[in-house]
Amino acid sequence: MVIQKLKKFLQFDTAGWIASSSLLICAVSGILLAIPYDFTQAHQSVSEILLYNPAGSLVRNLHYWSAQLFFIFSVLHVYDHMSKSTETNIRSRRTWLILTLALVFLGYEMISGFILKDDAAGIQARRILASLLESIPFFGKLMSSALTGVGESSQIVYIQHVAMGTILLFIVVFDHIKTIWPKRKSWLIVFLGILAISLLFRAPLGQTESSQIKGPWFFIGIQELLHLTSHPAYVIILILLLITVFYFIPRFTKNYRTLTKRILLITGIFYLIITMVALLFRGENWEWKSLSENKLSGEQLLIFDPVNLFSSKNTTVIPENQKRESCLLCHASMKGLSESHNPSVMGCVACHKGDPYATGKSMAHRNMILVPGNFSNAQLTCGTQNCHADITNRIQKSLMTTQSGIIAVDKFVFGETTSLNDTFHVQNLGHSAADTHLRNLCAGCHLGNEKLKTGNAEWLERGGGCNACHLHYSDEATASMKRMQSKYAGEAEEIHPTIDIQVSNDRCLSCHSRSGRISLSYEGWKETDEGTELKSLAKSKILPDERVLEFVQADVHHQKGMSCIDCHTSYDLMGDGKQHTHKEDAVNVQCVDCHTTGKVNSISISSLPDKESQMIAWLRKSDPKAKVVLTSKNQHPLLNTRVDSLDRIFLTDKLNGKDHESKPAASVCTKGKGHSRLSCESCHTAWVPQCIGCHNTFEKGTPGFDLLTGKTTKSSWVEFVGNSFAESPVLGVNSATNQVVTAMPGMVLSIDKESFEKGKGKSFHRLYAPTSGHTTQRESRSCKYCHNNPLAIGFGRGELIYSVAGNTGSWTFEPHFELNPNDNLPEDAWTGFLKEAKTPNSTRSNLRSFSVAEQKRILEVGSCLTCHDGKSKVMDQALENLAQTLARRSKKCVLVEY
Amino acid sequence: MEYRHGQGLPMGLSYYEKYYLFRSDQSVRAFLTKCTHAGCRIGLGTATTLQCNCHGSQFDAETGKPIKGPAIKPLQEIECSFDSKTKQWVVTMQVKLLETT
Numbered sequence: 001m002v003i004q005k006l007k008k009f010l011q012f013d014t015a016g017w018i019a020s021s022s023l024l025i026c027a028v029s030g031i032l033l034a035i036p037y038d039f040t041q042a043h044q045s046v047s048e049i050l051l052y053n054p055a056g057s058l059v060r061n062l063h064y065w066s067a068q069l070f071f072i073f074s075v076l077h078v079y080d081h082m083s084k085s086t087e088t089n090i091r092s093r094r095t096w097l098i099l100t101l102a103l104v105f106l107g108y109e110m111i112s113g114f115i116l117k118d119d120a121a122g123i124q125a126r127r128i129l130a131s132l133l134e135s136i137p138f139f140g141k142l143m144s145s146a147l148t149g150v151g152e153s154s155q156i157v158y159i160q161h162v163a164m165g166t167i168l169l170f171i172v173v174f175d176h177i178k179t180i181w182p183k184r185k186s187w188l189i190v191f192l193g194i195l196a197i198s199l200l201f202r203a204p205l206g207q208t209e210s211s212q213i214k215g216p217w218f219f220i221g222i223q224e225l226l227h228l229t230s231h232p233a234y235v236i237i238l239i240l241l242l243i244t245v246f247y248f249i250p251r252f253t254k255n256y257r258t259l260t261k262r263i264l265l266i267t268g269i270f271y272l273i274i275t276m277v278a279l280l281f282r283g284e285n286w287e288w289k290s291l292s293e294n295k296l297s298g299e300q301l302l303i304f305d306p307v308n309l310f311s312s313k314n315t316t317v318i319p320e321n322q323k324r325e326s327c328l329l330c331h332a333s334m335k336g337l338s339e340s341h342n343p344s345v346m347g348c349v350a351c352h353k354g355d356p357y358a359t360g361k362s363m364a365h366r367n368m369i370l371v372p373g374n375f376s377n378a379q380l381t382c383g384t385q386n387c388h389a390d391i392t393n394r395i396q397k398s399l400m401t402t403q404s405g406i407i408a409v410d411k412f413v414f415g416e417t418t419s420l421n422d423t424f425h426v427q428n429l430g431h432s433a434a435d436t437h438l439r440n441l442c443a444g445c446h447l448g449n450e451k452l453k454t455g456n457a458e459w460l461e462r463g464g465g466c467n468a469c470h471l472h473y474s475d476e477a478t479a480s481m482k483r484m485q486s487k488y489a490g491e492a493e494e495i496h497p498t499i500d501i502q503v504s505n506d507r508c509l510s511c512h513s514r515s516g517r518i519s520l521s522y523e524g525w526k527e528t529d530e531g532t533e534l535k536s537l538a539k540s541k542i543l544p545d546e547r548v549l550e551f552v553q554a555d556v557h558h559q560k561g562m563s564c565i566d567c568h569t570s571y572d573l574m575g576d577g578k579q580h581t582h583k584e585d586a587v588n589v590q591c592v593d594c595h596t597t598g599k600v601n602s603i604s605i606s607s608l609p610d611k612e613s614q615m616i617a618w619l620r621k622s623d624p625k626a627k628v629v630l631t632s633k634n635q636h637p638l639l640n641t642r643v644d645s646l647d648r649i650f651l652t653d654k655l656n657g658k659d660h661e662s663k664p665a666a667s668v669c670t671k672g673k674g675h676s677r678l679s680c681e682s683c684h685t686a687w688v689p690q691c692i693g694c695h696n697t698f699e700k701g702t703p704g705f706d707l708l709t710g711k712t713t714k715s716s717w718v719e720f721v722g723n724s725f726a727e728s729p730v731l732g733v734n735s736a737t738n739q740v741v742t743a744m745p746g747m748v749l750s751i752d753k754e755s756f757e758k759g760k761g762k763s764f765h766r767l768y769a770p771t772s773g774h775t776t777q778r779e780s781r782s783c784k785y786c787h788n789n790p791l792a793i794g795f796g797r798g799e800l801i802y803s804v805a806g807n808t809g810s811w812t813f814e815p816h817f818e819l820n821p822n823d824n825l826p827e828d829a830w831t832g833f834l835k836e837a838k839t840p841n842s843t844r845s846n847l848r849s850f851s852v853a854e855q856k857r858i859l860e861v862g863s864c865l866t867c868h869d870g871k872s873k874v875m876d877q878a879l880e881n882l883a884q885t886l887a888r889r890s891k892k893c894v895l896v897e898y
Numbered sequence: 899m900e901y902r903h904g905q906g907l908p909m910g911l912s913y914y915e916k917y918y919l920f921r922s923d924q925s926v927r928a929f930l931t932k933c934t935h936a937g938c939r940i941g942l943g944t945a946t947t948l949q950c951n952c953h954g955s956q957f958d959a960e961t962g963k964p965i966k967g968p969a970i971k972p973l974q975e976i977e978c979s980f981d982s983k984t985k986q987w988v989v990t991m992q993v994k995l996l997e998t999t
Contacts, residue, residue: 124938127937127939128936210951211941213938213952226935226952226968227953232936285951286953286954385943386941390944390945393944606905607909608909609910611945
């Protein structure tokens with residue numbers, strides 16, 4: 001009984017009468033909406049209605065929802081008649097023609113209403129409509145200018161929407177039902193229904209800038225069809241064809257009529273399906289996206305946002321240039337961000353998403369991203385097309401994201417790969433012995449690690465995508481954030497953490513205090529052995545993870561005040577878009593870029609090759625004629641340098657603005673052939689941290705941590721470190737360039753694989769790694785420091801003794817460390833004394849220790865240095881031409897014989 | 899209507915809403931930012947491409963040629979000449995006629 005009553009109530013009238021009731025509501029609400037709407041600043045005026053005018057917002061909702069109902073019930077009305085075959089009741093061809101044309105008017109009225117919101121989708125819709133109309137032969141231009149106007153103004157669309165379209169629709173309705181007044185009861189029910197919807201659901205409005213463009217829901221199918229064809233004219237022909245067929249339906253014979261109607265019905269169903277699919281799964285740049293991605297990036301169709309009829313906010317003065325977003329109703333006083341991210345101008349939604357037009361806190365914060373910049377949301381926040389898309393794309397291949405090099409070496413020592421040059425991604429780690437080793441000890445240092453809460457990252461909270469380097473909380477910002485998150489925020493000033501490119505050294509420290517420990521070395525600190533007492537050290541400090549540091553000697557660049565980012569540009573740090581295998585491949589800057597001898601490789605600001613550099617130069621108001629250094633490796637500009645007319649290079653610190661003149665390399669560096677193979681680092685690196693005798697075992701029952709997932713584990717790989725030193729680096733050869741480079745113990749360790757999985761055995765590796773010590777000194781190492789130093793040549797620590805017997809000399813070596821039974825080399829050696837090394841003995845396929853022939857040549861000069869001072873004239877001559885100098889030697893000189 | 903750009907015009911792509919410029923070592927070319935498929939305004943893609951967000955077409959910035967459909971026609975090139983007196987690049991919104999041999 002109740003069901004029947006409800007059914008009867010719901011079928012209170014026909015679709016046609018519901019449509020005409022909706023049209024009347026739409027027209028009246030449209031007249032009211034025209035008062036606050038300003039077509040010269042359409043989007044701003046609609047935004048202001050939504051934000052500051054609750055009654056206007058309700059009227060707008062009434063207008064929108066009544067229009068939607070009018071459209072839907074008009075289509076249902078047509079279907080109703082078609083299904084009952086009552087279309088033949090209309091005898092007059094004129095009446096049917098007007099009804100057919102009414103479909104066109106209806107379509108125009110709906111799309112013009114969509115255009116008049118003037119958001120990104122509305123603006124593009126007008127351009128598409130204009131372009132499609134223009135493509136119609138002969139009448140095209142006239143129709144386009146009559147219906148969409150000329151240029152970017154919405155004036156013509158506005159006039160046609162409120163006047164021509166509305167009048168024509170009412171004429172059609174009157175011609176069809178001989179009245180424009182629906183039945184009172186029906187109208188009342190329809191009005192109450194629309195009012196209820198309008199009070200609860202907001203009419204959509206997008207942003208003026210958006211890379212996700214979707215037309216009105218009923219045109220999404222056409223948008224998809226346009227995507228599928230390179231010839232939009234086909235879509236116009238299809239629409240005209242359907243209208244023509246519709247016009248001729250009453251004149252077909254019964255059989256053809258039935259067939260045609262079935263075809264139209266199938267077409268309609270097909271159209272609905274593609275509309276639904278495109279509506280749900282098409283996203284940015286009309287690419288396929290998941291529902292969740294579209295939920296965050298796109299404009300929602302049904303937005304639950306009850307109109308706040310009792311709003312008490314009195315916003316009388318709205319700053320002219322302030323972004324119209326509801327966030328600023330509460331957060332307009334937000335300070336702390338730089339001009340590039342000024343929230344007053346760019347709003348909050350560009351980074352934090354949420355709902356820019358909802359005025360209630362919970363509604364406005366829906367789908368909000370609390371911590372933008374994590375890689376899971378970077379494409380929607382920092383990396384949108386209008387912001388930093390280029391960087392967020394290329395950073396995905398950066399070694400700081402993939403950890404490829406670390407993984408490749410680790411898997412190599414575990415015997416899980418045979419090549420040191422395979423590429424990996426930390427997110428793809430499994431649970432093999434090497435993968436678990438990485439998860440327990442290394443996988444915390446990558447940018448993909450999510451930052452989940454506000455505030456400065458703690459020592460072990462590494463990663464966070466863009467935030468890892470660019471987000472910084474001052475004390476005031478931290479206090480402000482705590483106030484905002486408490487229930488008693490009050491009216492205190494809000495301070496946002498800074499987001500900028502002033503990346504301080506401490507940002508690098510958390511990760512780069514591990515492995516090669518370059519962040520520690522650069523500032524002069526060396527990690528001490530476990531158990532070292534602070535009292536025993538002259539100058540020391542403790543890291544947050546309780547490692548004790550001892551001061552050795554800082555890099556000369558650090559002493560001068562330079563920071564990591566003064567040398568390492570965004571292409572070094574965030575990648576250049578290429579998949580590099582190891583860090584030395586990815587790093588672009590070299591000593592010679594600034595310490596150049598001869599012609600400086602430079603470029604003028606006006607000719608900068610990449611968008612990012614152009615943007616930074618523009619923000620810094622750099623002189624277009626000024627020249628900056630271009631790196632010799634990949635031709636990337638160093639924007640904090642300048643090259644004057646005398647080809648002198650100056651560098652300005654990015655953090656403190658201090659200026660330095662960068663001197664060319666000393667003449668001794670390029671003198672003669674003797675040192676032509678030496679890299680700058682091989683002479684100027686003061687020390688590198690060196691660790692030997694490391695042992696790794698998997699301890700079942702020892703709780704650990706999976707750094708990739710952030711979860712504790714019941715068992716874990718454990719590392720037992722041996723002795724550590726801060727001494728001059730070992731020298732070796734880059735076999736790809738034939739250059740002498742610096743190296744340090746990389747993977748000198750034993751691994752108990754048996755402890756992880758039975759039958760795997762134990763292994764020992766003596767792999768040295770290339771190093772850039774970051775302990776550069778102006779004064780280079782002395783001649784003896786290389787030629788007479790067993791550590792530098794690769795033999796390890798010990799006594800290198802030159803003995804003369806008669807007319808022949810010979811070298812002997814007494815190691816300090818015992819021989820390792822695995823390879824019979826001293827624990828700290830890279831290669832045997834006057835022995836060819838067994839390969840592999842490095843973590844790179846192109847790095848090797850000195851061959852026997854090279855060792856002999858080094859020691860030959862070393863034997864001269866046992867008598868002659870390194871700065872003597874004869875050694876200077878030897879540097880120019882060793883063979884000639886030896887040929888002139890006196891009888892007292894005893895050369896080494898092997 | 900004409901627009902002028904000084905010698906500080908950066909290398910590569912510079913986007914100006916209605917048109918964009920592409921400066922290479924040899925020349926500066928100007929193209930309309932109207933998609934040749936259905937008339938949408940195209941925006942920046944990567945450093946060397948432009949992107950239509952309505953239907954997904956992509957264009958090579960240097961030549962204006964489509965690199966991803968549905969567009970099949972190249973972007974409309976417009977007149978861009980160097981004024982040696984003012985040392986400025988002058989862009990007129992006039993369609994550049996094809997050079998014939």
